[in-house]
Amino acid sequence: MTERGVISRRDFLRRSARIGVSAVAGAGVAGLCFDPAGPAPKTADSAAIRSFDFSIPAETPQIAVVRGPDRKETLRLALEALGGIEQFVAPGDRVLLKVNAAFSSPAMLGATSHPELVFEAARHCFAAGARSVTVADNPINDPSACFTLTGIADAAQKAGAVVMLPRPQRFDRISIPEGRLILNWPVFSAPLNGADKVIGLAPVKDHHRSGASMSLKNWYGLLGGRRNLFHQNIHGIIRELSILVRPTLVVLDGTVSMIANGPTGGSMSDLKQTDTLIVSTDPVAADVLGARLLGLSPAALPFIGEAAAAGAGIADVDRLNIKELKL
Amino acid sequence: MKIIATRRIAQVFFLILFFWFCWVTTLGERWWQLGGWPVNWLLQLDPLVGMATLLATRTLYAGLLWGLVTIVLTLVLGRFFCGWICPFGTMQQALGYLSLRKKTLSEKIKANRYRTGQKVKYGLLAFLLAAAAADLVPHFLRLSVGRPAGFFLLAAAAGVIVFGFSRIGAVQSRTGLLAGFFLVAGFSAAAFFPDADPWIYAASLQAGFFDPIPLAHRGVNLTLMPLVRGELPGAAAEIRGYVGAWLIGLFFWGGLLLCLWIPRFYCRTICPLGALFGLLGRGALWRIGKQEAKCRSCLRCESHCEGACRPSGAIRTAECVLCLNCLDRCRTGNIGYRIEPSAAGEVRSCDLSRRAFGAALVAGLASVPVLRLSGHTSANWPAGLVRPPGALDEDRFLRRCIKCGQCMRICPTNIIQPAIGQAGLEGIWTPVLNFRIGSSGCQLNCVACGHVCPTAAIRGLSLDEKLGRGAFQDRGPVKMGTAFVDQGRCLPWAMDRPCIVCQENCPVSPKAILVDAVFRPVEGGLTVKRSGERFVDVDLSAAALDRPYGSGDYFCLQEDGPGRRIVSVDAGRVAMISEDSWDSPPAPGDAVTIAIRLQQPRVDPARCIGCGICEHECPVQGRRAIYVTAENESRAPAHALLVG
Known part of the structure; x- marks a missing residue:
């Protein structure tokens, strides 16, 4: 240390340079980040406008209705009647089984897709050469509890299928074409994006808000977010869901129908043995047939007419060629 | 004129300016009201406000660019802001002067000695900036995903930053470096972890809690100005109440009074802004120092040393607030403000160990996800948190609000109140609407709060935007929330008494409160x-x-x-x-x-804007029979109540 404070020319220049560089760096960052206008309000980002069409072009819908109490046999018969699962699933296909796993209640209460049917459907897909089968739903109750307690997870695993849980990053914000409700709304898109074919597996159920929950209402389980806001317009949202997803096939399970206290049920006394399984390429027609099990006409279910008008299917089932069989 | 006289003039000028700006922050166009005064100028000059919001938002809002001026001047001159401009510093200096006035020279010297506690402020600064930057690394990592060049550039930048940080501090230890490494590694992993829920990774601006400029504004705006009323131009007609003002006062007045114990206690020990200036000004072009190392060691230079920076020996440059009292007191003229370093040496370190610095940094980064686990910015959003019109969505709001209280001061109806618990711990003293305490609800044609907000946490709305007119027709009016009728307390609903005060006062046209007549x-x-x-x-x-x-x-x-x-x-x-x-x-x-x-009132949620006038007017005064919650607020589309 010197007795007298001195600074060499070199030190002075070095110090000045440091200050200059710091000032310029600071000014640079400030300039790059300068935002005189301020932040914009949070508005709904413009979401991709899209829908998911997995239907196989055909002149007329193909529908089979099989009466009997044994799901394994009724499904086999129904598929046979339609020319075999090979008509719908090609070798190498990735198949999505959109089940109804909405509630964490046991299969016997009929509030969810029956695990035996999930197993059989997955098995048929693999038999047709499917590369993979994914089982997915965005349930109302806790997702993993739902898949476990309904027995669907076990059934899927036994058949070699994979359960895809609704994790946040598996949703995309989507608007459907000319949608008024599904606008910039989070949709459980990952299972749809990764599929070549989509099969809906829904039970026939009473539903207090919409009248009935069957194959069209089953697509509700693809919505995320605070979706129960759509109860403000239940028939409108089912109509839009019928535009969002056009399935390859729906399997509507009326072996046991929930005739009261839907869609949750909770008691065996809410159920009725109706011994019917409907396999259809047309979800609207399937729901008309399913409604009969609940003693409801299409007029009592406005969403049927709206979905038909939206081009999702045909409500006038009497003019369709329906293959009816009995075990 | 002596240099310290110049300094005193500057201090008094900025102190008066500060009080003047606080005073005129009232609605109106007279010269003693808001019309035209740059009431946020001192907040804008404060570079900690600019820097922290920049880290949290990656943007620098309009007037905050003034902070750059302060930074550049500090780089050249040192901590001039603390000794010459800061109104909180001036108040403390005056109080400290009074407390030491009758003391002996040796007592004064003792009061102004350097204390190791002064390093605390650097740790606090690291904590606050880390909390503001808590999602910076994941943010840039996400941006760089899929761009290898960007990723490596980022990794290099992170390395440089960690290395830079590790050089701050005096203790030779690798702890800081290691902490930095684990930090970057941890956050990289978090960013890539596929199931990471993004809602806990956020940034939280807490600098305003301790930053003396927002602190002084908050203290004066909310505990001093509201007491003044009467005939003075600009004075409120009535006392303006502020919820929890006692706590704000405790921090402000308590912070001031601490300097009766140790002079400039807040500046020396706590002030994160002073810490920032200390770090920026360590290598200033000019600095205080001795020309000759040897002197009579009378220590008079330390008798009034505001920064407690030990000018008699190896001076702690980062602590010097440029009060220039040493220069004035030295009888031999040995001390100067010069380009040459002090002949008695300089201590440029801020005395904070790398370990402590690293700990503060990690604590700041970790504090945000831990705070956010409460879910108050996501699923568990508080219904009672009704923010002023134009407030950003909660996540972005908490990145900007510095709790300065300017909106609470300007609000003509006194309904903007400091939150205590409504917004969670991190939202303390942020603005929340309270429709009981003020003189009305949010006035339909008023947009003052957003225009006075220095950081755009509340956006400056035009009247057209607030009311959903003109270019904003499609978007509709800005909604702060929705009113709900409590049918168990409402006079016509529960007590067979006609009323409909709420319906009459609803300012929306057509009214958002409908009535059904029943017999x-x-x-x-x-x-x-x-x-x-x-x-x-x-x-x-x-x-x-x-x-x-x-x-x-x-x-x-x-x-x-x-x-x-x-x-x-x-x-x-x-x-x-x-x-x-x-x-x-x-x-x-x-x-x-x-x-x-x-006539029984009911609310049309499609029309209600949540202005709270109904709640204010409701004659059921204890707990109102109609009240506003944040449902349907425009700032958060996820809080929508209606569809299609």
Whole structure:
């Protein structure tokens, strides 16, 4: 240390340079980040406008209705009647089984897709050469509890299928074409994006808000977010869901129908043995047939007419060629 | 004129300017009101506000660019802001002067010695900036995903930053470096972890809690200005209340009074802004120092040293606030403000160990996800948190709000209040609307809060945007929330009393509060003794005499038929006006009912903007029978109540 404070020319220049560089760096960052206008309000980002069409072009819908109490046999018969699962699933296909796993209640209460049917459907897909089968739903109750307690997870695993849980990053914000409700709304898109074919597996159920929950209402389980806001317009949202997803096939399970206290049920006394399984390429027609099990006409279910008008299917089932069989 | 006289003039000038700006932050266009005064200028000059919001938002909002001026001047001159401009510093200096005035020279020297506690402020600064930058690394990592060049550039930048940080501090230890490494590694992993929920990774701006400029504004705005009322130009007509002002006062006045114990206690020990200036000004072009190392060691230079930076020895440059008292007190003229370093040496370190620095940094980064686990910015959003019109969505709001209280000062109805618990711990003292304490609800044609907000946490709305007119027609008015009727407390709903004060005061046109008229029987089964076109004679109960049947709210109803308005009751004769229709008057022997006509309010959520005027006016004063919660607020589309 010197007795007298001195600074060499070199030190002075070095110090000045440091200050200059710091000032310029600071000014640079400030300039790059300068935002005189301020932040914009949070508005709904413009979401991709899209829908998911997995239907196989055909002149007329193909529908089979099989009466009997044994799901394994009724499904086999129904598929046979339609020319075999090979008509719908090609070798190498990735198949999505959109089940109804909405509630964490046991299969016997009929509030969810029956695990035996999930197993059989997955098995048929693999038999047709499917590369993979994914089982997915965005349930109302806790997702993993739902898949476990309904027995669907076990059934899927036994058949070699994979359960895809609704994790946040598996949703995309989507608007459907000319949608008024599904606008910039989070949709459980990952299972749809990764599929070549989509099969809906829904039970026939009473539903207090919409009248009935069957194959069209089953697509509700693809919505995320605070979706129960759509109860403000239940028939409108089912109509839009019928535009969002056009399935390859729906399997509507009326072996046991929930005739009261839907869609949750909770008691065996809410159920009725109706011994019917409907396999259809047309979800609207399937729901008309399913409604009969609940003693409801299409007029009592406005969403049927709206979905038909939206081009999702045909409500006038009497003019369709329906293959009816009995075990 | 001596240099310290110049400094005092500057200090007094900025102190008066500060009080003036606080004073004129009231709505109006007179010269003693808001019209044109740059009331945020001191907040904008504060580079900690700019720097912290920049880290949290990656943007620098408009006037905050002034902070750059302060930074550049500090790089050249040192901590001039603390000694010459900061109003909180000036207040402390004045108090400290008073407390030391009668003390002996040695006592003064002792009070102004350097204390190791002064390093605390650097740790606090690291903590606050880390919390503000908590999602910076994941943010850039996400941006660089899929761009290898970007990723490596980022990794290099992170390395440089960690290396830079590791050089701060005096202790030779690798702890800081290691902490930095684990930090970057941890956050990289978090960013790539596929199932990471993004809502806990956020940034939180807490600098304003300790930053003396927002602190002084908050303290003066909310604990001093509201007390002034009366005839002075700009004074409020009534005392303006602020919820939890005692706590704000405790920090502000307590922070000031601590300097009776140790001079400039807050500046030396706590002030994160001072810490920032200390770090920036360590390598300043000019600095205080001795020309000759040897002197008489009288220590007079330290008797009034504001920064406690030990000018008699190896000076702690980062602590020096450029009060220049040492220069003034030295009798031999040995101390100067010069380019040459002090002949007695300089200590440039801020005395904070790398370990402590690393700990503060990690604590700051980790504090945000831990705070956010409460879910108050996601699923568990508080319904009672009604923010001012134009407030950003909660995540972005918490990245900007510096809790300065400017919006609370300007609000003409005094409804913008400092949050205590409504917004969670990190949202303390951020603005929340309270419709009981003020003089009304949010005024339809007022957008003052957003225009006074220095950081755009509340956006400056145009009237068109607030009201959903003109270019904003499609978007509709800005909604702060939605009103709900508590039918168990509402007079017409629960107590058979006409009211509809809420409906009358609803400023939305057409009104967002609708009323349904119902006739509630008060006395039934009255047998008509005689009747005429405009009267019936019946035996009324004794209780009926307490009821103002003739007030115009009561009707005489025929058995399941229409009713007529009663105009008077006299000795069992019920007189009615004839403008209401009934086909034929009740005949003697028929039964009639006296009923009160009630208008029961209900809210149309599609029209309600949540201004809270209904809640303010509701005559059920204890807990209002109509109240606003944040449902349907425009700032958060996820809080929507209606679809399609």
